[in-house]
Amino acid sequence: MVLSQQADFIYNGFTGANSNISLNGVSEIQHDGILRLTNETLRLIGRAFYPTPLLFKNSTDGSAFSFSTAFAFSVVPEYPKLGGHGLAFVLATSMSLPGALPSQYLGLLNATDNGNATNHVFAVEFDTVQDFEFGDINDNHVGIDINSMTSNQSQPVAYFDDDSTKRDLNLKTGDTLQAWIDYDAVSKVLNVTISPFSTKPTIPIISFPVDLSPILHDRMFVGFSASTGLLASSHYLFGWSFKMNGVATSLDLSSLPSLPKPPKKNTTFVIAISISSVVFLIAAISAAAYLFFKIKNADLIEALGAGVRPPTVLLQRAEARHQRFPGPSELLGFGGLCKFYKGTFRGSKTEVAVKRVSHESRQGFASSLRRSPASDGSVTGISSSSKVGAGAGLTSYSSTTTCRTAASTSTSSPTTNPSIHQSLCFHGGRGSMFSKESRRLSYTSMKSGNTSSSTGMLRRAMCSSTGI
Numbered sequence: 230m231v232l233s234q235q236a237d238f239i240y241n242g243f244t245g246a247n248s249n250i251s252l253n254g255v256s257e258i259q260h261d262g263i264l265r266l267t268n269e270t271l272r273l274i275g276r277a278f279y280p281t282p283l284l285f286k287n288s289t290d291g292s293a294f295s296f297s298t299a300f301a302f303s304v305v306p307e308y309p310k311l312g313g314h315g316l317a318f319v320l321a322t323s324m325s326l327p328g329a330l331p332s333q334y335l336g337l338l339n340a341t342d343n344g345n346a347t348n349h350v351f352a353v354e355f356d357t358v359q360d361f362e363f364g365d366i367n368d369n370h371v372g373i374d375i376n377s378m379t380s381n382q383s384q385p386v387a388y389f390d391d392d393s394t395k396r397d398l399n400l401k402t403g404d405t406l407q408a409w410i411d412y413d414a415v416s417k418v419l420n421v422t423i424s425p426f427s428t429k430p431t432i433p434i435i436s437f438p439v440d441l442s443p444i445l446h447d448r449m450f451v452g453f454s455a456s457t458g459l460l461a462s463s464h465y466l467f468g469w470s471f472k473m474n475g476v477a478t479s480l481d482l483s484s485l486p487s488l489p490k491p492p493k494k495n496t497t498f499v500i501a502i503s504i505s506s507v508v509f510l511i512a513a514i515s516a517a518a519y520l521f522f523k524i525k526n527a528d529l530i531e532a533l534g535a536g537v538r539p540p541t542v543l544l545q546r547a548e549a550r551h552q553r554f555p556g557p558s559e560l561l562g563f564g565g566l567c568k569f570y571k572g573t574f575r576g577s578k579t580e581v582a583v584k585r586v587s588h589e590s591r592q593g594f595a596s597s598l599r600r601s602p603a604s605d606g607s608v609t610g611i612s613s614s615s616k617v618g619a620g621a622g623l624t625s626y627s628s629t630t631t632c633r634t635a636a637s638t639s640t641s642s643p644t645t646n647p648s649i650h651q652s653l654c655f656h657g658g659r660g661s662m663f664s665k666e667s668r669r670l671s672y673t674s675m676k677s678g679n680t681s682s683s684t685g686m687l688r689r690a691m692c693s694s695t696g697i
Contacts, residue, residue, distance in 0.1 A: 236283045236473040242486045243466070251280045251324055251452075254336065262486040264466040266316060266455035269307045274336035277466065278324040278452030283473065285320070286447045293441040295414040297477040298451075299429075301467040301485055304357055305403040306460070312357020312368060312401050313460030318410055319352040320449045326350075332458035333360040334378060344377040351375055351444050352454075353410050353421055355386070357400050357462060369400050371408075371421055373437050375444055382437045388424045389432035398423065405467060405482055409433075412441060427482045 240247045242262035252258070256266045256275035266275035286293050298318065306312050317335050330339045337352055352374040359368040363379045372380030386398045398406065409422040409429050417440045420433040451471065455464035467485040470477045559571040573580050 236471070237475065238279070239468075239470040239478055239480075241468050241480070241484060249280060251278045252276065253278075253325060256455075263488070266453060266464040266466065267457050267461070268463055269457070269461040271313075271457055271459060271461050272331045274329065274331045274454065274456045275464070276324065276326070276336060276452060276454045278450045279471070282448040282450050284447060285445045285449045285473075286442065288447065291442060293412070293414050293445050294474050295412055296471070296473050297409070297411045297475060298469070298471045299407060299409045299477045299479050300453075300469040301405055301407045301480050301482055302355070303403055303405050303465045303467070303488060304355070304400045304462050305465070305488070306357070306401050306462045308460065310401060311460050313462045314358045314456050314458045315354055315356040315400075315462075316453055316455035316464045317352040317354040317374070318408070318452075319350065319454050320445060320451055321350050322446055322449060324450050324452065326454070329454075331456035333358065333363065334456065336454040336456045337374070338378055344379070346376055348376040349444060349446055349449075351441060353408075354378075354380065355400055355408070358458065358460070371423065371434060373419060373421070373435065373439075375439070381439070382435055384434050386423060387434055388422070389430050389434075391431075393432060398425065401462070403488065405485075405487060407480055407482060409477070409479070411476070414441075417441075427479060429479050 240250070243250060243258045243264045244262035247262070248258055250258075250264070252264075253276045254266075254274040255268060255270060256264065256277050258264050264277055266277060267273060268275075284294070285296070300318070302316065304312065304316070314332055315335055317337060319337060321337075326337060328339050328342065329336050334340075334343070335352075335354060335356075337350055338348060342348055354372045354374055356365060356370055356372060357368055359365045360378075365372075365380075366383050367385055369386050370383045371386055372383035375381055386400055387395050388398060389395055400406070404425060406423055406425055407427065407429075409420075411420045411422075411433075412418075413420075417438060419435075419437045419439050419441075421435040421437075422430055422433040424430050453466060465488065467482075467487065468480045470480060472478070561569040561571055571580060
């Protein structure tokens with residue numbers, strides 16, 4: 230630290246002789262020479278001031294002196310892109326700023342004295358939270374505050390490069406930035422400039438006309454204040470220069486202490502973990518879908534019983550064995566939840582009876598397969614002469630199950646031959662005279678909705694192998 234009679238000093242880091250600075254709140258100087266104003270503790274204040282007050286006004290006419298400062302800083306949020314709350318360069322009559330609050334007040338003021346002309350507080354804020362009560366323009370701005378947290382003028386954080394192109398900056402990236410604050414007492418203009426480089430841009434981001442003479446006392450403390458709120462950020466200072474009645478020396482960022490770079494991520498490991506997660510997710514979804522299907526159909530399978538449980542085959546396999554799947558023209562009759570059609574095997578031309586069960590009631594379907602012959606009902610359109618076909622082995626109609634039917638669904642008188650009813654409801658029972666091929670491929674199809682179409686929405690075909 231170098232001090233002259235004109236109040237000119239420079240801190241290139243904060244170690245050794247450069248550690249002559251007054252701290253209060255949670256601020257601390259780290260072993261690497263970085264001044265940490267706040268840590269990741271919520272709702273706290275950290276400050277750092279030059280240890281003695283400086284003369285800011287001419288004792289003859291009471292006009293404020295010109296001054297200039299430059300400082301390098303960094304904001305590292307606890308959570309990326311979520312600041313909490315910000316820091317400010319400040320001129321105040323006291324280093325302790327009694328009654329000041331953290332969070333949106335940045336350790337400068339409180340709800341009671343905010344806006345009072347008796348505060349004699351001047352600050353330039355670097356705010357990372359948008360506080361609507363103070364009319365903040367966004368959560369990444371620079372503002373000039375005079376006795377109030379409502380900025381007299383503010384701008385989004387940016388700088389102008391050598392060709393006067395405006396470049397946006399983000400306070401919350403953790404990158405080191407340098408700011409310059411210059412007050413010209415002659416023209417009564419305050420300029421604020423910011424840049425990620427060591428050299429000062431020629432165009433300031435804020436140029437605000439103001440006379441600081443009524444705001445400042447003869448002697449003022451100069452320094453920094455930062456705070457955290459519901460969210461926290463670590464606010465760091467790496468260097469600071471100040472000059473009264475002159476231009477402060479710009480800081481060489483490469484010669485200042487800096488924060489360690491975050492460790493590089495193992496890209497291969499991250500990719501491997503990502504792929505494994507996707508594979509696991511697909512496997513979990515597939516297993517869940519399989520279990521859902523099994524659970525959904527468990528009541529049907531259990532209802533069939535061990536002695537008469539038919540294996541399930543895909544409809545495509547059934548169609549491969551048939552010349553064509555039976556349609557409305559082959560309807561033999563119906564009863565309850567069942568309709569019966571004449572079908573033909575491909576190749577052997579063997580004719581069989583095919584039963585279609587409505588999908589409207591799964592319980593009804595299970596019951597239709599496990600009812601005993603004693604509980605026979607009505608089947609419309611079936612008579613003793615309704616043989617499936619001559620020479621097809623359909624000379625006997627004995628069976629082990631019957632289809633549950635309701636008399637209310639019949640449109641004609643009940644069949645007079647219960648054995649026909651039983652054989653049509655469930656083919657291939659023990660002792661039946663069906664051919665072996667007929668018994669092996671006696672299909673029951675399930676369909677949701679209109680049962681007049683034999684293809685399209687048919688979902689499953691079921692085959693009874695009882696007695697084979």
